Amino acid sequence: MTNTPALKPERPFFSSGPTAKIPGWSAQSLETKALGRSHRSAVGKARLKYAIDLTRELLGVPDDYLVGIMPGSDTGALEAAMWTMLGARPATVAAWESFGNVWIQDAVKQLKLKDLTVLDADYGEIPDLASIPQDNDVVFTWNGTTSGAKIKNTDWLAEGREGITINDATSAVFAQEMDWAKLDATTFSWQKVMGSEAQHGMLILSPKAVARIESYDPEWPLPKLFRMKKGDKINRAIFEGATINTPSLLATEDYIMALEWAKSLGGRQAMFDRADANAKIVTDWIEATPWLRNMVYDPEQRTNTGVCFVFQGDYYDSLSPEEQAAVPKTIASKLDELDVGYDFNGYRDAPPSLRIWCGGTVEQEDLRRLLPWIEWAYAELQA
Structure with missing residues (x-):
């Protein structure tokens, strides 16, 4: 029998989602002026916009990309991208763990895409991404949350390629650099790398993604939570803090606290x-x-x-x-x-x-x- 270790972790939080809170976290440190207020009020919208702006700054998102808060965590943000943009051209969905396989099921069973290629690999491996045609739309998971396998690089995505790239980055952002020039729709949730409260997702859209949304109407009905157009144009208010449905301002403040902490570190x-x-x-x-x-x-x-x-x-x-x-x-x-x-x-x-x-x-x-x-x-x- 081995000796029992002498020391326990001071913070024994090792979950992969929701992840550990920031060091020194305290509920008493949360900003409360927006709590109990409407998310449509000036103070509510300002805090939501501040969360968006901090996200853009810290992730180095290009100025001409849109950053918005979406309902339903990373799942809601990723599915909103899939349901509004896929179907316009051939598509490939690549997966190497459980969440990527969920996007495959969406494409096969829900959207029933007519010109679809599924590219998958066992846990711990990555499929041959270089085999994906550059004209295809592609959905992939940057970092396999349940397998621990990440892409080496984005060399398999050509500069200026025709297809839309939809990137599930929920366990990669704030840990791995995103190659924004090759990404058209990138999603993540507050509760992953930053350890914030769950149920809110982020959707980051390139100008090419915006053009696809504005020029294309899918043949399937869109739930309200996925609708990002106002008339024939993208509803830019969503990307200024006017969320599609009611967000938690308490969760927003928790995310802001984590972002400010990260900024203070560098x-x-x-x-x-x-x-x-x-x-x-x-x-x-x-x-x-x-x-x-x-x-x-x-x-x-x-x-x-x-x-x-x-x-x-x-x-x-x-x-x-x-x-x-x-x-x-x-x-x-x-x-x-x-x-x-x-x-x-x-x-x-x-x-x-x-x-x-x-x-x-x-x-x-x-x-x-x-x-x-x-x-x-x-x-x-x-x-």
Whole structure:
């Protein structure tokens, strides 16, 4: 039996969504002047616009792109892009984990796109993105939240290509640089990398995306929550803080607090650096631990946010499939009960695994303290 580790993480929050709050977070620190007010009031719209403007500034979004707040988290923002823009030309939906597969199901079963190519890969791998025709519209997930696999680069997207590029970046923004020149619709949610409250998504549109929306009317009916046009033009008020439906101003203030914190550190580069340093701690540990393997084989495709890893070795291999599936669940549950680490079991549709969030709101010391506890819990299973 191994010795119980001496130190627990001070902030045992390792969920991949909602992710850890910013260090030092306190509800008492939230700005409250907009609370209890209409989101259509001057103060309400001003705070929503401020959240939009801070997002643009910190992410380095080009001036001629639109940034808007959408209902329904990243899912709502991404589906709004798909439902309003796809169908005008051939499309490819690429997926390598569970959420990308949801977009495939949307394209196949809901939109029933007539000229559709599905490109997928197993967990931990990336399909051959270079095979996608440049004339095609394409939907892809920059960073696989449930597999830990990210794209290496955007070389597979040509400059000035004809197709629209729809990018689900919800576990990538504020951790990896976006190649805005090649992206037409980019989406994310507040509750991922910035650790803010859930249910609100961001939609960032290029001029080409705006032109597609204004020139194209899909053949299927659009729910109100996806409608971004006023007459034949895009409703620019949505991108100035006049949201499609009622947002939570309390959640807005929480997001603003996280953005201001990131800005105080030095902006997105500081967030990139924090995520890189955090992920290095975990990936180096995985490499040095013979009974673990990173779910992603190619080091260049390994994320710096939700690091996913699986078990291996003589003991694990001797177990039945049912017993193997129970290993990560048992470890995660045990450390949850001990207040060592919360919510870091692998995603339910992924292979049996653990997934540790390493985004910029997590502190390095908390990660260093968590890892010996995983070793201890695994040893306890074998005792």
